[in-house]
Amino acid sequence: MAINFDAANKALRGKTADEIVVWALAxxxxxxxxxxxxxxxxxxLHLITQQKADIDVIWIDHQKNRxxxxxxxxxxxxxxxxxxxxxxxxEDAAIPDAANIAEGERTTAQDxxxxxxxxxVKLEPFQRAMRETAxxxxxxxxxxxxxxxxxxxxxxxxxxxxxxxVNPLLNFSDAEMxxxxxxxxxxxxxxxxxxxxxxxxxxxxxxxxxxxxxx
Numbered sequence: 001m002a003i004n005f006d007a008a009n010k011a012l013r014g015k016t017a018d019e020i021v022v023w024a025l026a027x028x029x030x031x032x033x034x035x036x037x038x039x040x041x042x043x044x045l046h047l048i049t050q051q052k053a054d055i056d057v058i059w060i061d062h063q064k065n066r067x068x069x070x071x072x073x074x075x076x077x078x079x080x081x082x083x084x085x086x087x088x089x090x091e092d093a094a095i096p097d098a099a100n101i102a103e104g105e106r107t108t109a110q111d112x113x114x115x116x117x118x119x120x121v122k123l124e125p126f127q128r129a130m131r132e133t134a135x136x137x138x139x140x141x142x143x144x145x146x147x148x149x150x151x152x153x154x155x156x157x158x159x160x161x162x163x164x165x166v167n168p169l170l171n172f173s174d175a176e177m178x179x180x181x182x183x184x185x186x187x188x189x190x191x192x193x194x195x196x197x198x199x200x201x202x203x204x205x206x207x208x209x210x211x212x213x214x215x
Contacts, residue, residue, distance in 0.1 A: 003027070003164060008156045020155060020168040021051050021139070027164060029136025032056045034126070037065070037073040038194065040177045042080075042186040044141035044169055049080050055139075058129045059086045062121035064095060068191035075187050085133070087125040093117055095195040118196040127160070135163055142167045145174065 012020055025031055033048045033055055035041050048055055059073070077084055096117050098110035106114075130138075138159050144151045159165030169177075181188055 003156075005154070005156055005158060009154045012155050017047055017168040017172070018051070020166065021048055024137050024139065024156075024164065024166040024168070025052055027137050030056070030134065031137035031139065032058050032133055032135040033139035034058045034060060034129075035141070036060055036062075036194070037069055037076065038192045039188055039190055040181070041141060042076050042188060043172075043177055043180045044139065045076060045080055045082060046180075046184055046186055047168065048139055049082065053081070054083055056133060056135075057082045057084045058133065059084050060122055060125050060129065061086050061088050062125075062194070062196055063088050063092075064121070064193075064195050066191050066193060068189050072187060072189040079187070085129070087129045089121045089125055090128075091120065093120045099195045114196070122196045130160055130163070138163045138165050140165060140167050141169055143169050143172050143177075145172075 008023075012023060015023070031052065033044060035045060035057060037059065045057065076082065096110070096113045098106050098113050099117075101110060142153060144153065153167060153170060155167055155170050157165045157167070172180075180186070
C-alpha cells in the first residue's frame, strides 16, 4: 500500500489518539496490534479495540516474563475480550549474563551477545508473525518519552514488508497514560522485565532497523 508519509503525518499532527486510530483503520487491508504486556499496554489495547473490537492482537512472548506479567496479560485479555495469537521463540535461549550489567558498562561483545539473544526470542517470532498475518497496518504502543531513539519517530512510518506502522500514543506522557488507565479503570503492573532489552533505554531491535538481520 503506497501512502505519502510526510502528508499523512502533517494531516495527523495535533489529532487525538482516537482520531489517529480511525484514520489508520480506514486504510485498505488488514490491521494488527502487537503487544508484550509491559506496563501501560492496556492503554493501546483498549484504545484500538474501542474502534475495532475484533482486531488481531499479536503477543510476542519471549517466555522469560515474570509471573505477574502473565497474570496481567490474562486479565487484560479477558477484560477486553481480545483476539490474541501468541508467538514464541522456536528454540529456547538462556538469558545472557550481560543482561544484568548496567547499560553503558557493557562491552561491545556483551552488547552483541544481548542482540543475538534478541534475534532468537523477539525478532524472529515477530518476523514470523508478520509473515503469517500479513498485515497492512501495524499499531504499536511506542512513545517518545521512552528513549532517545523513539523521540525522532513519527506517528505514521513505513514498517517491514510495506506495512504502515502507526504509533497513536507517540506523544503521550506517563501522566497521560496514568490518566487513561484511571478513566477506563484499566489494570496495570510494574513487575516487568525484558531481558532482550537489558535496560529500559535499549532498543531490542524491532524499532531500530535491525529486523533485516533475521533470516
